[in-house]
Amino acid sequence: MNKSWNIDVVGILADEEYVLNTIDKQAVYINSQNVIQFFVKIISEEPESFPNIKLVTCYATDLERWGFEDNYHDHPIDRIRALQDFLQDNLVVFKPQRKVLYDHTEVYVGREIRLIPKSESFHNGVSLVPLPVFSEEEHSNSYSEFLDRLQNRKYIGRVDNVTSEANDTPKYILWKNEEEEYRVYGEFTGHHYAHGGFAFSSNDSIRTMPFNDEWLDDCYDYGENVMFVTFEVFSEIAETIPSAEQLNESIGKVKSEVEEAAGQVAASVVAEPPTVKKQEEKKPVTQVQPEPERKPDPNIPTESEQTEERLMDEFIQVTREQGLLYDLTDLYNFHTAMKSSNLVILAGMSGTGKSKLVQAYSKALGLFDSHQMTFIPVRPAWTDDADLIGYADTLHMVYRPGDSGLINALMSAKENKKKLHIICFDEMNLARVEHYFSQFLSVLENESGPRRVLRLYNDDLENRLYNSAQYPPVIPIGDNVVFVGTVNLDESTYHFSDKVLDRANVISLNVLPFENLRTLSEENKNAAEEKRGPLKKEKESVTFEIYDSFRNNNRDIQLSxxxxxxxxxxxxxxxxxxxxxxxxxxxxxxxxxxxxxxxxxxxxxxxxxxxxxxxxxxxxxxxxxxxxxxxxxxxxxxxxxxxxxxxxxxxxxxxxxxxxxxxxxxxxxxxxxxxxxxxxxx
Structure with a gap:
């Protein structure tokens, strides 16, 4: 099974003898696609979940952005020597990925490659340890706030390029001030990692000391909130920090410095020359005192709330215009689920208007672009995600997208990030959702970012497929894409597994008494038309920015x-x-x-x-x-x-x-x- 580690690992170009003795291959060679492929030896500490391997394969095409030019017309030996010379003075930083090939063999690949120059003291036996780096610029905490949160085991910020696995607690962390000076804090024995980032715990008092300037010559801070220190430096920190000052002492010093600074400001005010004071006294006292900060009245709806109210009025009216009669509770339930859930499933007997409800919602939002509202009829024969998203045709070396329209919709959402997109899987349980929707079930749990992507094919095929520019290996799934499905629960369909139910809001629509259909008279429609807000009159689509303003994305639990x-x-x-x-x-x-x-x-x-x-x-x-x-x-x-x-x-x-x-x-x-x-x- 493919797996990616979204952390930075450091390596060097592996030497020929080591690769031959380890995996019986060449360290650098030209593969069947006429691309230089080379092995990197890992020299930094890996996460616990990473297997016991030290060699990762990389491709010369990933080095082009760093200035490497591979002359395909040169002799293979010259091409290989050119790459070796290019990497001789550099370390390779990458994110590791495990790929399982068609014959079930595993290959470990380096992706998102970056280069950093080797230090003058670098030698082949160097081993590096990653330390998270926190700063006011990157984490929006002042130094005193950082110390206070660290002392009280609160979240101090995210560092996405180091492992946050439960058993990979960094023993030491660094603080970097505006003058590019570092301090060390530790030793830590445990941590939590959540939306607020790291929160550290220690069995003993947390201690702190300056990071020795001499150590910097042997270490690597490349601007990603991570410092890779040599094992020798790490050992010196471990020996020195037990006798360093305790964190509470450091907090006291910071408070004293703040109070002293405040006192100096006050003294300077008192010591102002009398002439200045007299001049001030002559001025008429007409200074306007700043108004106290006004807190918003919770009883007055904000502009966003007013827009959302108009949307719901429009939504209700559109359902009536289309001859649909829903309980208002269902409409508010559906709208709330759509803006807060990864996946919404409308369930119930056939004929309750589940698909029409989705259409009415998209119409109320003004999603006029054909890709903004995509209906995908699920077919009973679908058995895996290739039926839905397509596959890489290695015989003709092209990617063939599925005919569902999903890929085109996702590409549209990628290119039009200001537009909201709704993708509806109609009768989604005609086939087993766990099979054709398997990749989505994992992807939709990820927060928006580099991990929230749909993989179409392996990266190593990108340079071989003719239409890879049109269909890249992965497509990001942004927050401007909302997924919904409709299901009929009868003998012709499959029931959902807990894996699906854990990720979905399953709504069963209420069937109202049939006499209520009489209320859908033309007079009522015309009366409702007069009450409608600007959303209808201006015929403007609701942009993703407006729709996102309806959302409360705060990750803190607010349940009572x-x-x-x-x-x-x-x-x-x-x-x-x-x-x-x-x-x-x-x-x-x-x-x-x-x-x-x-x-x-x-x-x-x-x-x-x-x-x-x-x-x-x-x-x-x-x-x-x-x-x-x-x-x-x-x-x-x-x-x-x-x-x-x-x-x-x-x-x-x-x-x-x-x-x-x-x-x-x-x-x-x-x-x-x-x-x-x-x-x-x-």
Whole structure:
């Protein structure tokens, strides 16, 4: 299975003897595609998950941006010698990647190659250790804030180019000030890594000392918030820092310096010449005092909230114009899920208008470009993602995209980052989602950035495919792409695995009484037309910038203690039923993100939204035989159409002040009924 490590590793061009003795190959050679291929020997510390290998293959084409020119007309020996000379005085920084070839052999490749000059003291036995570097410029914390957060084990910032794996805690970190001076902090024995970056812990007092200027000559800081120090320097730090000053002493000094500076400013004000004071006294006192900072009134909607309200008015009206009648709760539920979830799935019986709801939403957003709203009818014959995204035709050396239109839509989103794109997989469970959608299930969990990409084919084919300029090896999936699917739950379809359900908001649309269709008269449409806001009148599409302003992207958990306790108790009860099911941290974060993004409205309160999230995020995973789930769901009473002896209902009763849980309770009855009459529930 292919795997990438998104960290920086340092190596040198491997010598011929080492490569021959290790893997019985040449250190530098010209491959079958007439490209120089060479091996780099790793000389820096790797993450724990990295295998015990020291040789990584690289391609000369990646060195062109650094000034290397490969003359394809020269003799092969001259070409190889030119590369050796070019790399002789440089270290190679790269991100390692494991690729599994068609014959199941593994190849380790260096990507995103950079070069840094070797120090004068460099020798073949050098071993390097990466240390994270923090600074006010890169992490927006002042020095005093950095010290305070470090002391209290708070998050001090991200360093994406070093490993953050649980067992790879850096023993020491560095602070760099504006004068390019460094200080060392440590020794650390544990860490957490989250959206706020690193938070460190230590079994002893954290100590600090200056980073010796003489060490800099042997170390490498290449501007990526990482300093690679030699093992000798690392050993000197380890020997010296136990006797260095403690962090709390350093914090005290910083506070004293700040107070002293403040005192000097105050003294300079007192010591101003009397003439200045007299001149000031002669001036009329007409200075306008600055107005106190006004906090926004929570009762007055912001401009973004007003725009979102107009969008929802438009959305509601479009559904009526199209002859669709939905519960307003469903419309707000759908909109909130769309802007806060990686994947939204509309489920239910055929004929409830799931696909039309997506079309109405795109129309309300004004997505007029053909690529901005892409419908992909899923085919029952799809068995892997090649059916969806296409494949590399190595016989004719071209990439052949699938005929679904997905690749064109993603390319459009890449080139038009200011435009919102919706991609809808219609009847997505006609084939097994885990098969044709497998790559997406992993990719959509990643935050926007270099890891959130869809891979079309291996990088080593890029220089061989004729249309690689049109279809690169990977396509980034930006936040301006929203994924939604529709499903019918009947005998012709597949049910979802927990892997899919963990990543999706599954919404079942309510079917309203049919007499409500009479309200869709032409008079009502005309009346609603007059009330519509600028979104309709100006016929402007909602840009991604506007749509993103509707989102609350804060990653901090804002669920209340009671809400978290509720989810924890449900999780524990599910775990007692089956260790393979539960709420899980991912689901808790997704529920929190949904609730933070709920717009102000009268149709869907926070209490009811939490109820819906339990139905859409947790209850979708509650399925199985009666003997397993009876205690959790309870016993169905056919006479009274109720449930008795339900562990889940008891938990909901305990937290009745959080929500009434109408939808969850109705689903408990439905599932308990299925257990009684079918012996299982789906």
């Amino acid at each position: 203690e009671q809400e978290l306790s509720l989810l924890w108790e449900i999780h524990q009860e599910l775990q007692s039923v089956n260790k393979n099911i539960g709420a899980g941290p991912r689901i808790v974060r997704q529920i929190d993100m949904y609730l933070k993004n709920l717009p102000n409205n009268q149709a869907l309160s926070r209490q009811d939204a939490l109820d819906l999230q339990i139905v859409q995020r947790i209850m979708t995973k509650v399925r199985g035989p009666e003997e397993q789930l009876k205690k959790f769901l309870g016993t169905y009473d056919a006479i009274n159409d109720t449930v008795t002896d339900s562990k889940l209902a008891d938990i909901l009763d305990t937290f009745h002040d959080v929500s009434e849980f109408y939808e969850t309770r109705n689903l408990i009855i439905q599932k308990a009924k299925e257990l009684k009459f079918n012996g299982y529930t789906l």
